[in-house]
Amino acid sequence: MDAVTSTVPDSAPHSHTPAAARLIGITKTYFKPDGSVLVEALRPLDLTIPRGQYIAIMGASGSGKSTLMNLLGCLDRPTAGRYELDGKGIESLNDDELSRVRGQKIGFIFQAFNLISELNIAENVEIPLLYQGVSAGERRARAIESLALVGLENRVHHRPYELSGGQQQRAAIARALVGRPAILMADEPTGNLDSATGQAILEVFEALHAKGLTLIMVTHDDRIADRCQRVVRLKDGAVEYDRIGARRGFTAKHGGTHGGTQEGTQEGAHA
Numbered sequence: 405m406d407a408v409t410s411t412v413p414d415s416a417p418h419s420h421t422p423a424a425a426r427l428i429g430i431t432k433t434y435f436k437p438d439g440s441v442l443v444e445a446l447r448p449l450d451l452t453i454p455r456g457q458y459i460a461i462m463g464a465s466g467s468g469k470s471t472l473m474n475l476l477g478c479l480d481r482p483t484a485g486r487y488e489l490d491g492k493g494i495e496s497l498n499d500d501e502l503s504r505v506r507g508q509k510i511g512f513i514f515q516a517f518n519l520i521s522e523l524n525i526a527e528n529v530e531i532p533l534l535y536q537g538v539s540a541g542e543r544r545a546r547a548i549e550s551l552a553l554v555g556l557e558n559r560v561h562h563r564p565y566e567l568s569g570g571q572q573q574r575a576a577i578a579r580a581l582v583g584r585p586a587i588l589m590a591d592e593p594t595g596n597l598d599s600a601t602g603q604a605i606l607e608v609f610e611a612l613h614a615k616g617l618t619l620i621m622v623t624h625d626d627r628i629a630d631r632c633q634r635v636v637r638l639k640d641g642a643v644e645y646d647r648i649g650a651r652r653g654f655t656a657k658h659g660g661t662h663g664g665t666q667e668g669t670q671e672g673a674h675a
């Protein structure tokens with residue numbers, strides 16, 4: 405019925421509930437053609453993201469955010485270390501299996517909405533289901549269901565260019581949700597939007613989070629990060645700090661628990 409409720413865990417997370425994502429000693433090294441090291445984009449990195457968490461990934465340009473998102477989203481593989489997605493290690497999967505897992509478990513939202521202008525909104529939202537062998541009738545029903553979740557059920561037959569930027573991003577969110585992913589990943593989702601429209605998109609994320617979805621978002625904006633439950637800041641491919649709860653001096657509107665780890669380590673030292 406609802407594209408999101410199917411991902412809500414049966415009970416509150418306990419130690420026996422697998423994390424949405426668990427990285428253990430993950431590294432990513434880019435090599436030169438001669439085999440020597442070009443850049444260590446991620447240094448041995450441990451990160452556990454419980455189901456249902458709303459987490460912001462921050463850090464200066466080049467700190468490794470996109471590399472980390474690509475690994476978490478199964479678009480790329482680590483050089484070393486273990487990645488458990490929803491409790492299952494991905495290292496033994498071949499490329500086809502990894503693509504399938506990505507299609508089933510992950511929804512992506514990009515800064516540029518990446519909608520196809522020749523297709524209407526419903527057709528755009530249906531795209532991920534084309535690769536899952538879902539029938540045409542069910543594709544349309546699920547697209548409309550997804551569009552309703554983001555308040556766009558009355559724009560089904562519009563083309564992307566007939567929508568505002570905020571509506572286009574809502575459509576992109578609906579497309580990310582239509583496969584009923586366990587994790588929604590967004591790279592600067594409000595980067596192309598004015599601040600009022602960006603606020604409305606954040607409210608969509610917060611509503612999805614309230615339904616139990618795991619959300620991982622890259623942002624450069626402290627005000628956005630302050631609305632997340634947790635902030636992981638990268639520096640040179642390592643975790644500079646990992647903070648749970650509101651930043652000191654700020655009141656998180658939808659704050660999680662206070663008393664995070666290493667709070668204040670780099671207070672104010674924003675790139």
Ligand SMILES: Nc1ncnc2c1ncn2[C@@H]1O[C@H](COP(=O)(O)OP(=O)(O)O)[C@@H](O)[C@H]1O
Pocket residue numbers: 434442443444445463464465466467468469470471472
């Ligand atoms: N395909 C690649 N080949 C070589 N180096 C790369 C590649 N992708 C990223 N890098 C390098 O890895 C580091 C981290 O990059 P990236 O994850 O894109 O950072 P961010 O998203 O935080 O700006 C940077 O030094 C970048 O130049």
Ligand SMILES: [Mg+2]
Pocket residue numbers: 469470471
């Ligand atoms: Mg990047």
